[in-house]
Amino acid sequence: MNTTTMNPTVTAPADWRDFLALTKPRVLSLVVFTGLCGMLAAPASIHPVLGFTAILCITLGAGAAGALNQWYEADIDAKMKRTANRPLPAGRMDRQAALHFGVGLATFSVLLMGLAVNLLAAAILTVSILFYVLVYTVWLKRRTPQNIVIGGAAGAFPPLIGWAAATGHVDMLPVLLFTIVFLWTPPHFWALSLFVRTDYANAGVPMLPVVAGTKTTRTQVLLYTLPMVAAAVAPWPMGLTGAIYGVAAVALSGLFLLLSARVAFNRETDQAKMKPERQLFAYSIVYLFVLFGALVADRLVLA
Structure with missing residues (x-):
């Protein structure tokens, strides 16, 4: 700069x-x-x-x-x-x-x-x-x-x-929470960058869609979603949370995976028409709020 x-x-x-x-x-x-x-x-x-x-x-x-x-x-x-x-x-x-x-x-x-x-x-x-x-x-x-x-x-x-x-x-559960947010961030921001990539290109910011193209970015969105889903569900089988969190994590993450797959297989190049990308970006915010809310609800019930 x-x-x-x-x-x-x-x-x-x-x-x-x-x-x-x-x-x-x-x-x-x-x-x-x-x-x-x-x-x-x-x-x-x-x-x-x-x-x-x-x-x-x-x-x-x-x-x-x-x-x-x-x-x-x-x-x-x-x-x-x-x-x-x-x-x-x-x-x-x-x-x-x-x-x-x-x-x-x-x-x-x-x-x-x-x-x-x-x-x-x-x-x-x-x-x-x-x-x-x-x-x-x-x-x-x-x-x-x-x-x-x-x-x-x-x-x-x-x-x-x-x-x-x-x-x-610090214990294992907060480390997993860290991992969830860490792995959530790329699909969240890449979904955004796909439909505002011209902005990033004009500013000279090497976001993935600008450097590698939309096809590669869409694939990466799906690839990063897979370990994110695993990290989100993991606390339940590991015995760190109860069924309230576990069921919520499976359902929420399943929908996230479905939306990511729609992005991965989308071939639209017009930024104004990238509906799957916009849907994933909007849902990704809701996802994290509800997932973490379910964690607290689960803890309160177990307590």
């Missing part, structure tokens, strides 16, 4: 809505939810105040990562229709303000987690922020079509953080 590139002239001071937009609220909601589910599924109780503090720290840390991502990628965002109206490319905020906001949120979230909750949760939170900003945003995003594959780990940390906040350690 050319760090000397300036944003459009800032015509007025940014307001609270611009700072909120920096945190990527839509992404944030899923991150916070999986972190909360990781905490509630843990076999240990946590004081409500500490639990609230832990979720607040996850929220602030994820928001900080989103803000720093937008600070670094302001030039890319300006070239994409989907992101052109974000505060920085739209000229509603100065880059320096976004940088200070992101660094401040990150520092505060980690310090508060370490002082109020425990050091392990704070350490994992630190790794998640640094991974998203340095590994995904700075290193991978502009260099390789594997950016989503490796970078997907950044969004998979919240269940680990929630579990560690409640228990002070």
